[in-house]
Structure formats: structure tokens, C-alpha cells
Amino acid sequence: MGRVDYLPTWHAMQAFTAARGRGVVNEIGSPPTDGAADQLWICEHWPVYTQGLAGKPDHVLNPGDIPVVQTDRGGQVTYHGPGQVVAYPLIDLKRAGYYVKEYVYRIEESVVRTLAHFGVTGHRVAGSPGIYVRLDDPFSHAALTGPRSAAEPFRGLGKIAALGIKVSRHCTYHGVVLNVAMDLEPFSRINPCGYAGLQTTDLSTIGVSASWQDAASVLGQKLGAYLAP
Numbered sequence: 285m286g287r288v289d290y291l292p293t294w295h296a297m298q299a300f301t302a303a304r305g306r307g308v309v310n311e312i313g314s315p316p317t318d319g320a321a322d323q324l325w326i327c328e329h330w331p332v333y334t335q336g337l338a339g340k341p342d343h344v345l346n347p348g349d350i351p352v353v354q355t356d357r358g359g360q361v362t363y364h365g366p367g368q369v370v371a372y373p374l375i376d377l378k379r380a381g382y383y384v385k386e387y388v389y390r391i392e393e394s395v396v397r398t399l400a401h402f403g404v405t406g407h408r409v410a411g412s413p414g415i416y417v418r419l420d421d422p423f424s425h426a427a428l429t430g431p432r433s434a435a436e437p438f439r440g441l442g443k444i445a446a447l448g449i450k451v452s453r454h455c456t457y458h459g460v461v462l463n464v465a466m467d468l469e470p471f472s473r474i475n476p477c478g479y480a481g482l483q484t485t486d487l488s489t490i491g492v493s494a495s496w497q498d499a500a501s502v503l504g505q506k507l508g509a510y511l512a513p
Contacts, residue, residue, distance in 0.1 A: 285327035290334065290353060290364060293327065293372075297457040298356075300374055304455055322380070324507055325372040326500050329364040333474060336360050336448055343475040350470060357448040357458040359413070360478030367466030367486070369500045371459050373511055378454040380513040387511075388413060388447065391460050394506035395445045398462065401502050402492045406444070409437060414477065415445040422490040442485035446477060460507075464488065464499045 285293075304320050333344060333352040336359035343361045344352055350363075364370060377387060395415045396406040404422050406415040418424055419442045445462045463486035471484040487494050 285325055287328045287330065287366060290329045290332040293325075293329070294353070294355060294458075297325070297372055297374065301452055301455045301457050304376065320376075322376060322511075323374045324504060324511075325374065326504050327370050327372075328366055328368055328496065329370055331363070331365040331470065333361055333363055333470075334448075338478075340478065343478050344473075345475065346473045348473065350473075355448075355458070357450045359446075359448040361474045362446050362448065362461070362477060363470045363474060364461065365466050365470060367464050367488075367496060369462045369464055369496060369503055371461070371500075371503055371507055373456055373459050373507060375456045375511055376454060377451065377456060380511070382513075384449075384451055387456065388449070390510045391447060391449075391507070392445075394503065394510045395460060395462060397506045397510070398499070398503045399444070401506075402487060402494055402499075404444075404487070404490065404492060407441065409441070412437065412477070412479075413447040414443055416441040417444050417485065417490060419483065419485065419490070438479065438482050442483045442490075443476060444485050444487070444490075462487075462499060462503055464494060464496050 331350045333347055333350055335352060335354050336357050339360045392415055399406040404417060405425055407428050409416055419440060447460045448458050449456055450458045465488035466486050468484055476482045476484055
């Protein structure tokens with residue numbers, strides 16, 4: 285879809301989801317003729333902060349001239365901007381045959397496999413959706429060992445992919461983002477995903493030279509494979 289504004293894309297996802305099963309064709313994302321088949325929209329956005337349903341205003345520290353949009357996805361505040369791959373799976377979970385918890389796992393696994401394609405080891409942190417990398421050695425295959433400190437659950441880690449979803453009548457929208465090569469400064473103006481001091485990173489910062497198109501292609505392939513019924 286290229287680089288698109290966030291607000292009309294979100295509204296298009298809502299319209300697509302509401303119209304599923306009624307034979308209504310959506311105008312964005314090369315839809316099927318019946319308007320009901322699952323789709324995957326991949327894009328990047330102009331700079332924007334998006335706030336989830338549970339989002340607290342005090343996590344938005346200093347947005348400056350970057351707009352803040354209140355959305356209907358889960359989670360807290362995050363940032364979207366050029367150099368970030370944004371993937372929106374529009375999946376009928378009832379037809380796919382799996383539940384929300386597994387859907388989240390499959391999305392995260394798609395990101396982990398995408399990172400592995402570029403030689404990077406992705407990690408999950410219990411209770412904190414998204415994928416993280418070791419900042420000191422993102423290419424190490426060693427697993428995270430031992431319990432994470434409640435005071436410092438992300439010590440030594442940087443968040444490279446964030447997840448926020450919405451499910452309506454078994455159908456999903458919103459999705460996942462992977463930071464490729466972007467200006468990370470806007471993350472310092474918020475508490476990313478509601479965590480003060482959480483570091484964010486991208487492939488470029490950890491030493492991976494990959495184009496946006498390459499990363500988008502790999503992530504799209506992995507999502508297509510792992511979200512299949």
C-alpha cells in the first residue's frame with residue numbers, strides 16, 4: 285500500500301471488517317470480489333502516535349507536532365513512522381480455526397522467524413506482547429534465562445516489534461509493526477506501550493542492513509504462512 289496516512293487506513297480496516305460476509309468490496313488492499321476472504325495489508329505510515337483503548341494520557345510525554353490518534357485497538361501508546369513495516373492481518377478467526385491467544389502467538393512467531401531470516405534472535409517477554417532483542421548481542425542464539433525482575437523486566441532488551449489488535453465478531457484488524465530503519469527519537473517522547481524507560485530499536489541500529497521492501501516481503505511471507513488456517 286506504500287506510505288499512507290494512519291487515520292483513513294484505520295477507518296478502511298473498520299469498514300472492511302464490518303462489511304465482511306455482505307459482499308461489499310473494500311477499496312484498499314486489492315480485495316477479492318466477494319469481499320469476505322482474509323487479507324493482509326502492508327504499509328508504512330507518516331509520523332503518528334496511536335493510543336490504545338487502555339491508553340493513559342500520561343504516557344504521552346511530549347508529542348510536539350506529531351498527531352495523537354485515539355484508536356480502538358488494545359494496548360497503550362506507540363509510534364508509527366517512515367522506515368517501519370506495518371502489517372494489518374484481516375483474519376476471520378472462526379474460519380481459521382484458532383482463538384485470540386493463538387493468533388497473537390502466531391503473529392509473534394512470524395516476527396521471530398522474520399528476524400531469524402536476517403540473523404537476529406527475537407525474544408518474547410511474558411506479559412508484554414511484542415518481540416524484543418538483546419541490545420548487547422542481538423545475534424546471540426542464547427535464550428533469556430531466569431526470571432525477569434519486576435522492577436526491570438526489559439533490562440538489556442530493546443523492543444523491535446509491537447503488537448496491538450482488535451477482534452470484532454471473530455474478525456481481526458490492527459496488527460503488528462517491525463522497526464526496520466527509522467528515526468527512533470519520537471519514541472523518547474512517550475512511554476512506549478506504557479512502559480517508562482523501555483528502549484526501542486530497529487534493524488538498522490542493531491547492525492542489519494535491510495531495505496524496507498525486503499523486510500516487508502519477508503514479514504508478509506511469514507505472516508501468510510503462520511496465520512494460515
